[in-house]
Amino acid sequence: MTHSVDRIPLKSPSPGTERFLTVHRFGTEGARPKAYLHAALHADEWPGLMALHHLVSMLDAADREGKIVGEIIVLPYANPIGMDQRQGGAVPGRYAYDGSGNFNRNWPDLSPMAAPYLGNGLTGDADADIVAFRGALKAAVADLPARSDVQHWRATLLGLSVDSDYVIDIHCDQEAQAHVYCHVEHAEIAREMAAAIDFPVVLLEEEAGGFSFDDCNAGVWRRMGGLVENGDALSMTCFACTLELRGKDDIEDDLGRSDAEGLYRFLAKRGLISGDGTALSDGPIPYRLDEVDVISSPIAGLVAFKAAVGETVAAGQVVAEVIDLTAADPLTARIPLKSSTDGLFFARNDLRLVQPGENVGKVAGRQPLAHRKKGALLEP
Template structure:
């Protein structure tokens, strides 16, 4: 069955303007596992768009050979509103200019709406119960109000993803090695994804917190049991992940082709495509979020990094120096930031002028860190 490409118009936000999403669909709904991929939800994170650009021909070829056994839904750019939010020639991304906040936070919670819809309808047959729950999720999303253009965008994306077996949300960091976020309940699948994608770091959360898109899709499967006894044994039927495709400037055909090959391999591994699995590495470094050190700028100043991302570090190693040009004595201008755990220095900011409190570095470690908070992603 040939690829179907749909255009979904968003509500016009001002007279004379219109934006739309493209949605590419492969396979047949219900014929096998459903995978959903979207790129650049944060609008200023484009490596995932490049990966999708290189993935589509692979999917077209697989489709032509009849290898697609499930359903694949691809949104090549998930946030045309954010990509059009410009200040001069800069696309700041991340936050909606309409005041509704971070594009990847506070996604609608499906649990409250779904629980009454499935009450008394689960029969203890996993496959059938999963379908019952997915139908409820679709109803919940369809019933959502979407008054603004941003709300409509959210509703469309969640409507496409909420019944998927696999949700891959493609992001990037400032400057970083590839790293992947997933829930502890899906650690095995996430590890396989890391090997397929050549991701050296896997970050595991028990509760991500903040309502990111991936967790909004995956966590209802285990949180429904808090509302309904009969839902306690539901399978964790949606593996949802945030894939951080290195740094914001790592947009190239070479990276795109490599990342597309990784995504394709993962889709084969999970039986969505009947083709050969080709992992790109043998192992990955796995850390819980509370084992991942997040270093903040203690004051305003210029940032000089001592190390490149991807470097193995020991606690005490110098990561960066913040230089305060306001200090009268240059000798007193320098504040050193040192690793507080052994591990991998995997991400750093892509500006060199830091405001106080800005995240300067992330180091994935192997031991819990007392200063890290659970359920706040890597933001606290």
């Protein structure tokens, strides 16, 4: 039995209160491969909480049978700060109330901070360099500012994740089919995840912009060129992804259990759990992020959808109409919102009252779209 449960204290936000992270550890510290999973980094996205709740029990059973091969770290909730930010009974999530911004943006670029810990640089010997670089990353994370409670929380999560082979950051969309974002170099691993969990959309990015948690963990491996000797020879040894487990309301025991079974299959396939090497399909053909049309509303208004989540749509097809509530004549109040590509309408907004410029839905297609700009592909 290797399963242990740690309670990692976070900074107290106000006198008489305390916060902490619950950390489930399976396998042997330092064993490879290492996987790190957490849910609800944005605080208001809860399907992953259900999935990891079920996964912990499955991993515990595997552990009792001695099947954990590497090291697996599971945080069943990632963001107690955001979960505590209630407003009028709702949990708005996404942005920190302390003014530090979106919980999943502006994670640090660790590359310049790791470089000094590599002394004369890397050797070009891949195995030795991976070990040295992981050590440098851990040291860099230990140097991160941790004065505020949010800074300390961010550094604590990175301290657990940054030396992993697999980082699975579980979010959700508003109303959506499950989908995953990862770097283009990791397309095959992401397809395997899609096959294991059984979802249709893999989204590949090169430079999505915004410094998300997954990019912080994986991207640093390709940012060492020019910073240290042989830095450009490092391969992207950490697979990190943002897994969107459907829409905000898709929280059911059955779904959570089947997602946990999918995650378990993925971990087994990647060599973290023995004896469960189920054969998987090749998974879906990935889409590049600049092939995903993000349809927005030109005005403030009420949205009437004309396409369902999961529907295949054609370029020019009306997926929604936005109703101008100020119009004198209701018959002329509707503005059609069209897809600019043939593809899969895989996600849509759950807010029916939108503001001008607000995202209404997303269509994954096969053609690069001119209005989708590299480096600014994620929503704010």
